[in-house]
Amino acid sequence: MIKFLLGLFSKLFSEKGMANETTSTTMTEAIPTIVAESLLESEEAQVVAPLINNVAFGGPGLVHSTPIISKLTSEADDSLANQALDSGTYTGSPSQATVGVHGSTVFLKEIAVLGTVGDLASIAANLIGQSIGTRLDLDLVTLFTSITRNEGGANVDITPQDLFDAYGYLRGQYAPLPYNLVLNPQHVWSSVGVINFFSNVADSAHFAAQGGVGSVAEDFMRNGFAGKVFGFDLFVDGNVTITSNNASGCAFSRDAFKLVRKRDIRIDVLYSGPEVGWQVTGSAMWGEAVLKNNFGAEMQFNPQT
Amino acid sequence: MNTVVEQQLKELQAKASNKDINIPGANLSDIHSELRKIREKSSSTSANVIPYKEIADHTNVCLYHKDGKQVGPIHPASLEETWERFYKKGIVLLVKKPTEVEIEAYKQTDEYIKKHDEFLRKRKMKDKSRKPDQVNRLIDKMDKLIGEKSVNILDQGQVKQAKKLNAKSS
Numbered sequence: 001m002i003k004f005l006l007g008l009f010s011k012l013f014s015e016k017g018m019a020n021e022t023t024s025t026t027m028t029e030a031i032p033t034i035v036a037e038s039l040l041e042s043e044e045a046q047v048v049a050p051l052i053n054n055v056a057f058g059g060p061g062l063v064h065s066t067p068i069i070s071k072l073t074s075e076a077d078d079s080l081a082n083q084a085l086d087s088g089t090y091t092g093s094p095s096q097a098t099v100g101v102h103g104s105t106v107f108l109k110e111i112a113v114l115g116t117v118g119d120l121a122s123i124a125a126n127l128i129g130q131s132i133g134t135r136l137d138l139d140l141v142t143l144f145t146s147i148t149r150n151e152g153g154a155n156v157d158i159t160p161q162d163l164f165d166a167y168g169y170l171r172g173q174y175a176p177l178p179y180n181l182v183l184n185p186q187h188v189w190s191s192v193g194v195i196n197f198f199s200n201v202a203d204s205a206h207f208a209a210q211g212g213v214g215s216v217a218e219d220f221m222r223n224g225f226a227g228k229v230f231g232f233d234l235f236v237d238g239n240v241t242i243t244s245n246n247a248s249g250c251a252f253s254r255d256a257f258k259l260v261r262k263r264d265i266r267i268d269v270l271y272s273g274p275e276v277g278w279q280v281t282g283s284a285m286w287g288e289a290v291l292k293n294n295f296g297a298e299m300q301f302n303p304q305t
Numbered sequence: 306m307n308t309v310v311e312q313q314l315k316e317l318q319a320k321a322s323n324k325d326i327n328i329p330g331a332n333l334s335d336i337h338s339e340l341r342k343i344r345e346k347s348s349s350t351s352a353n354v355i356p357y358k359e360i361a362d363h364t365n366v367c368l369y370h371k372d373g374k375q376v377g378p379i380h381p382a383s384l385e386e387t388w389e390r391f392y393k394k395g396i397v398l399l400v401k402k403p404t405e406v407e408i409e410a411y412k413q414t415d416e417y418i419k420k421h422d423e424f425l426r427k428r429k430m431k432d433k434s435r436k437p438d439q440v441n442r443l444i445d446k447m448d449k450l451i452g453e454k455s456v457n458i459l460d461q462g463q464v465k466q467a468k469k470l471n472a473k474s475s
Contacts, residue, residue: 063382095386096382096383096386097383098380098382098383100362100363100380101360101362102360103359104359105358105360106356106357107355107357108355109355112353115353124355131359139365142365142377142379143379145375145376145377146376146377146379148394148396154372154374157432161431162431165431283360287380289380290387290390
């Protein structure tokens with residue numbers, strides 16, 4: 001019996017291989033590494049364009065010029081020798097926007113198209129569309145520093161008074177309502193941001209009654225955002241770039257800037273035999289310019305990060 | 306019997322942990338070096354690379370204030386109009402970005418000192434609207450004038466205390 005058991009054990013643990021043994025192999029070769037569709041990185045696009053004067057520029061010409069007509073001033077005393085209604089002198093220049101080509105091109109290799117999970121052509125189109133949208137927003141946002149009036153300055157924190165002054169300035173220039181305020185997100189949500197004006201904490205500038213918060217503050221505290229603040233329609237735009245801890249947003253009326261569209265986005269696809277793939281090109285043509293300088297105020301402040 | 310089985314198990318485990326494996330001439334740095342070369346060669350395939358290129362018929366450019374502040378980048382055709390707009394407001398913009406030395410030199414000029422003093426005066430006034438706790442300070446001032454401590458009606462503790470005091474005095 002003992003001999004039998006010994007024999008059995010030696011067979012079970014023998015180097016020559018065991019009956020009923022389990023071995024395993026990897027399935028790496030059969031299972032592809034990427035099993036999920038790709039996710040495109042997101043970016044900010046098209047915040048400013050809907051807020052300004054959009055002009056369709058069909059027909060010939062590449063420079064869109066908008067002359068400004070001086071207003072008539074009414075004299076307080078019409079007994080003067082001159083006319084009671086007098087034409088003022090507008091000191092600005094006609095606003096000119098030169099149209100340019102903007103776009104991007106992507107080369108899709110056929111081998112990549114065949115080997116990809118999901119629709120690579122659709123991803124390429126998204127990539128192109130997103131980049132053109134961001135390019136347009138960037139071109140408009142960089143116009144903010146072209147406005148001569150600046151409510152803030154280098155390395156200063158935003159205060160409620162800056163917003164009051166901006167509103168007062170625009171109103172004094174007879175800029176038509178509504179007034180928009182486009183800021184970097186850090187101008188709103190940070191330890192030095194607008195949100196602090198409404199939080200009822202020790203280090204905030206209270207604009208609410210003692211012991212309670214106002215309705216704007218309730219919006220901020222509940223939703224993290226308020227659509228309107230101090231008379232402005234508030235928008236945040238991540239394309240307002242931060243340079244050396246400064247970022248320039250803008251408080252403006254619609255006619256402060258103009259966007260001149262020659263041709264909207266178009267996607268062209270060309271197959272290249274020698275390179276075995278598709279050249280996918282998206283392009284659009286537009287121009288942008290400051291339309292009326294005194295309908296805007298640059299908001300250059302410290303966006304604490 | 307157990308000792309025999311244990312002994313055999315130990316021998317098998319030792320072989321499985323490769324303690325006795327000896328590849329003549331191989332060392333760790335050689336293996337890593339060869340593996341690195343293999344990876345460099347195998348990365349020459351580019352099926353997973355999507356070449357991308359931006360298309361534009363112009364390059365936006367910047368103008369600069371004398372203290373280094375950037376204006377733009379804007380379309381090159383808009384440069385003259387922008388420069389003129391600032392000039393009419395008394396600000397001369399530069400085409401070339403000023404160096405740190407030039408900026409420091411400008412900050413010593415009367416023009417800058419005058420502008421900066423005016424800027425600081427305005428900021429001092431504006432920053433007052435950012436001072437914290439103004440409502441509480443106002444209430445404290447009012448308390449001093451009245452000679453009584455105000456009660457925060459939203460603070461239950463203070464309200465109860467005030468009720469007790471009122472009940473005692475009446």
